Amino acid sequence: MSKGKLRNAVLISHMIIENIVAPGDIVVDATCGHGKDTVFLANLVGEQGKVYAFDIQLQAINSTLSRLKEAHLDKQVKIIHDSHTKLDEYISGDTPIKACMFNLGYLPGSSNQDIITTGESTIAAIKSALNLLENGGIITLVSYPGHPGGKEELNLVQAYLKRIPQHVAEICEIKFLNQVNNPPLIITLEKLVGGKI
Numbered sequence: 001m002s003k004g005k006l007r008n009a010v011l012i013s014h015m016i017i018e019n020i021v022a023p024g025d026i027v028v029d030a031t032c033g034h035g036k037d038t039v040f041l042a043n044l045v046g047e048q049g050k051v052y053a054f055d056i057q058l059q060a061i062n063s064t065l066s067r068l069k070e071a072h073l074d075k076q077v078k079i080i081h082d083s084h085t086k087l088d089e090y091i092s093g094d095t096p097i098k099a100c101m102f103n104l105g106y107l108p109g110s111s112n113q114d115i116i117t118t119g120e121s122t123i124a125a126i127k128s129a130l131n132l133l134e135n136g137g138i139i140t141l142v143s144y145p146g147h148p149g150g151k152e153e154l155n156l157v158q159a160y161l162k163r164i165p166q167h168v169a170e171i172c173e174i175k176f177l178n179q180v181n182n183p184p185l186i187i188t189l190e191k192l193v194g195g196k197i
């Protein structure tokens with residue numbers, strides 16, 4: 001059976017991001033995990049740009065750092081061992097960001113898959129990211145409703161996003177209609193001019 005590129009939620013989020021992020025941009029990986037999205041972003045922004053990469057687990061931080069070093073991309077990345085709820089403590093409001101990626105859930109391969117993103121932390125981080133984004137900047141979220149806690153998180157995030165006024169951001173959800181077993185979905189936010197919340 002052949003497999004299409006559009007079966008993969010993370011790849012779809014990359015397609016959206018690579019349309020907007022250019023060399024020299026400042027971007028955020030809100031959940032760096034094993035660093036695949038961080039490497040993707042570091043390649044896009046190049047040495048003139050900057051990636052801020054957050055994770056609460058030391059295992060994830062170490063994994064991201066070694067992946068970046070292997071790819072000789074560590075210069076343009078600041079890795080932060082802290083929660084993405086503190087985004088605005090690490091990134092000044094004078095430094096608008098072009099994009100912020102969230103890949104929600106648990107660290108794949110970890111022995112403790114109870115450490116997950118939650119609706120509360122994700123919403124707090126989306127709020128900060130929206131305020132830090134430049135006009136036209138993008139937030140992407142890949143959400144996995146299939147693991148314990150994933151559906152609850154998604155429900156909270158969707159309820160929050162539905163309340164954001166349309167003049168603040170264009171908010172869109174991409175769903176797989178025929179994929180089996182609780183497929184992931186992709187949510188995108190595009191900040192509009194003056195779109196502060």
Ligand SMILES: C[S@@+](CC[C@H](N)C(=O)[O-])C[C@H]1O[C@@H](n2cnc3c(N)ncnc32)[C@H](O)[C@@H]1O
Pocket residue numbers: 030031032033034035036037038054055056057060082083084085103104105106107108115116117118121
């Ligand atoms: C699905 S993984 C991310 C995968 C990653 N983007 C990659 O490319 O490998 C989700 C990550 O979110 C992290 N996480 C959970 N809560 C967090 C929080 N409040 N702040 C930052 N990271 C968090 C987890 O530790 C986990 O590593």
